[in-house]
Amino acid sequence: xxxxxxxxxxxxxxxxSALFWLVIGLVIGLWIAFEMFDPSxxxxxxxxxxxxxxxxxxxxGLGFGLxxxxxxxxxxxxxxxxxxxxxxxxxxxxxxxxxxxxAAAAVSLMAGMNTTKEYAELEWPLDVGVVIxxxxxxxxxxxxxxxxxEKQMYISLWYLVAMTVTVAxxxxxxxxxxxxxxxxxxxxxxxxxxANVQWWYGHNxxxxxxxxxxxxxxxxxxxxxxxxxxxxxxxxIVSFWALIFAYLWTGAHHLMLxxxxxxxxTVAIAFSIFLIAPSWGSVVxxxxxxxxxxxxxxxxxxxxxxxxxxxxxxxxxxxxPLQGLRTLxxxxxxxxxxxxxxxxxxxxxxxMIISASFYYMIPKVTGRELYSVKLANTHFWLIxxxxxxxxxxxxxxxxxxxxxxxxxxxxxSLMYSxxxxxxxxxxxxxMRFAAGVVYFIGILLxxxxxxxxxxxxxxxxxxx
Amino acid sequence: xxxxxKPVVFALISALVILVGTVVTVFVPMFMPSTxxxxxxxxxxxxxEQEGRDLYMREGCNNCHTQTVRPLRTEVLRYGxxxxxxxxxxxxxxxxxxxxxxxxxxxxxxxxxxxWHYRHMHSPQSMFALSNMPPYGWLxxxxxxxxxxxxxxxxxxxxxxxxxxxxxxxxxxxKVTAPEYDSKATRDQVTPEALRGDLTEMDAIVAYxxxxxxxxxxxxxx
Numbered sequence: 001x002x003x004x005x006x007x008x009x010x011x012x013x014x015x016x017s018a019l020f021w022l023v024i025g026l027v028i029g030l031w032i033a034f035e036m037f038d039p040s041x042x043x044x045x046x047x048x049x050x051x052x053x054x055x056x057x058x059x060x061g062l063g064f065g066l067x068x069x070x071x072x073x074x075x076x077x078x079x080x081x082x083x084x085x086x087x088x089x090x091x092x093x094x095x096x097x098x099x100x101x102x103a104a105a106a107v108s109l110m111a112g113m114n115t116t117k118e119y120a121e122l123e124w125p126l127d128v129g130v131v132i133x134x135x136x137x138x139x140x141x142x143x144x145x146x147x148x149x150e151k152q153m154y155i156s157l158w159y160l161v162a163m164t165v166t167v168a169x170x171x172x173x174x175x176x177x178x179x180x181x182x183x184x185x186x187x188x189x190x191x192x193x194x195a196n197v198q199w200w201y202g203h204n205x206x207x208x209x210x211x212x213x214x215x216x217x218x219x220x221x222x223x224x225x226x227x228x229x230x231x232x233x234x235x236x237i238v239s240f241w242a243l244i245f246a247y248l249w250t251g252a253h254h255l256m257l258x259x260x261x262x263x264x265x266t267v268a269i270a271f272s273i274f275l276i277a278p279s280w281g282s283v284v285x286x287x288x289x290x291x292x293x294x295x296x297x298x299x300x301x302x303x304x305x306x307x308x309x310x311x312x313x314x315x316x317x318x319x320x321p322l323q324g325l326r327t328l329x330x331x332x333x334x335x336x337x338x339x340x341x342x343x344x345x346x347x348x349x350x351x352m353i354i355s356a357s358f359y360y361m362i363p364k365v366t367g368r369e370l371y372s373v374k375l376a377n378t379h380f381w382l383i384x385x386x387x388x389x390x391x392x393x394x395x396x397x398x399x400x401x402x403x404x405x406x407x408x409x410x411x412x413s414l415m416y417s418x419x420x421x422x423x424x425x426x427x428x429x430x431m432r433f434a435a436g437v438v439y440f441i442g443i444l445l446x447x448x449x450x451x452x453x454x455x456x457x458x459x460x461x462x463x464x
Numbered sequence: 465x466x467x468x469x470k471p472v473v474f475a476l477i478s479a480l481v482i483l484v485g486t487v488v489t490v491f492v493p494m495f496m497p498s499t500x501x502x503x504x505x506x507x508x509x510x511x512x513e514q515e516g517r518d519l520y521m522r523e524g525c526n527n528c529h530t531q532t533v534r535p536l537r538t539e540v541l542r543y544g545x546x547x548x549x550x551x552x553x554x555x556x557x558x559x560x561x562x563x564x565x566x567x568x569x570x571x572x573x574x575x576x577x578x579x580w581h582y583r584h585m586h587s588p589q590s591m592f593a594l595s596n597m598p599p600y601g602w603l604x605x606x607x608x609x610x611x612x613x614x615x616x617x618x619x620x621x622x623x624x625x626x627x628x629x630x631x632x633x634x635x636x637x638x639k640v641t642a643p644e645y646d647s648k649a650t651r652d653q654v655t656p657e658a659l660r661g662d663l664t665e666m667d668a669i670v671a672y673x674x675x676x677x678x679x680x681x682x683x684x685x686x
Binding site for chain 1: 479
């Protein structure tokens, strides 16, 4: 196979953009984690928790997550179709516009331009920008698929197509708003209806950005990194269609016991439970891929990233449906339990898979050996320990807070004031901050390792 | 396998598959009365309350405060009557939130006098030493911008005339700047001298706090 026609510059560009926004997003994460137990860091209006939290979520979700997805997508698309990128100039423009949009997003959110719909906080001019960016990406996706040299589309391509289609629908529908000025708009929907649209979006944007394309990476880079074919093609087909069908019904489990019509909540619970099956379809497919070769967990530094990553995905997709059940939700909702749940997905599953994918991909696209496997191993252990300490701390804090909110005296009155519940969490918030620092050091090693990789002289053997 | 080698067909089928749940649980309910009930008791926000609501959004208060009381015994004990869909008929966007770092605010209106809110916004730690809420004293240093107030009520369909909006603003200004205003001492304390005769962002956010849940409380009394 002749590699010379492939355009890897945009792959590299997006990969290093992802690293940049990852570091920025985590610094902001540490900042707001500190504010949670010491409000003195709310130094200025634009550094106050309410504004900064959305910079953290958008910076990591859109900045790091999307850049990581675009980097790996542009790579996988070319390799899996055996076709060079049809419009490399468009992809380059996509890269620059993307970074400009994320920077503008961060500044506008710090300035308080916030529509308040979670993960859709950007004001309407930036929404238009996001749609344009998505179209620029979609043109290359569909053009390369139409022009492809490889007849069959591999599993990873299905997931990328599903993401491209679904994110467009989600983003446009939830962001329909009536502009007041360039910096302010009002949602087209009101009240319970707005809530329903928002959490259909909120749940699925997580699904189609933090699950679907990350599964695309998993299905591509796991076999590549281990040299083992995916265990079952049939299982991956069933899992794919069941996952993308069921996901869209489940948004209302974020609105349990709110004034949203009860039947929508109940349907969401049912489909959430059903979702365990296709989610675990991919988990099982991953585990069985390794059968007979589990020694790779020791011998191949990348394998453990993938297997721990898919394990966190598996835990995540069990925990999610369970905390969506009405009874458990009544206890856990609005506490830090949910914060722990989300972060196991992002810090465990998403970051582990993107890390391993980059470790495999960056040497390939730059023609250099990875700078240090030892450093990559240290990175693995730091983010594993950091993430576990982080999430477990938040689960315990969440259980405690839920219990304190519910506790009553023998006469039926409330046992604790709201402030009692909050202040009892401060020790957990301090531990969470410390765990975040450990995690952050791991991420700095990750970035350092890849920067050093591309700064080395090219090696003759790195390009397969 | 046919569709796995036909990308356009594959994309169309994927779109149909994701649209089934979307149509049933989101698009159809959009047109059902149960997602948008109205109540004669629930009045739209005044121009000032709406300005306060916009500041609540600008500062991202929804990141730490919810606005839905669930129908659970301890929750009703703590906050008051549980929330009903019709209360949110005018809310664009909804501000139910997803995390309670601070308490729920859906029944905060009328719970405390304005002076409580002025003092608490100015410095939460002066009232609750261990609170982790950011101080918002600087809101009192910003003159309230009402240049878009009428346009806002138009877009949101509140049905006020321009005259009515002007009157609402003038009336609220008269109220909080009057010598007999019951929270005057605290307001003067937190507001810079130059702005005491004017409406500030702090005034608007306090007005919004006092609106939350007030219509329901009024209805309960009847």
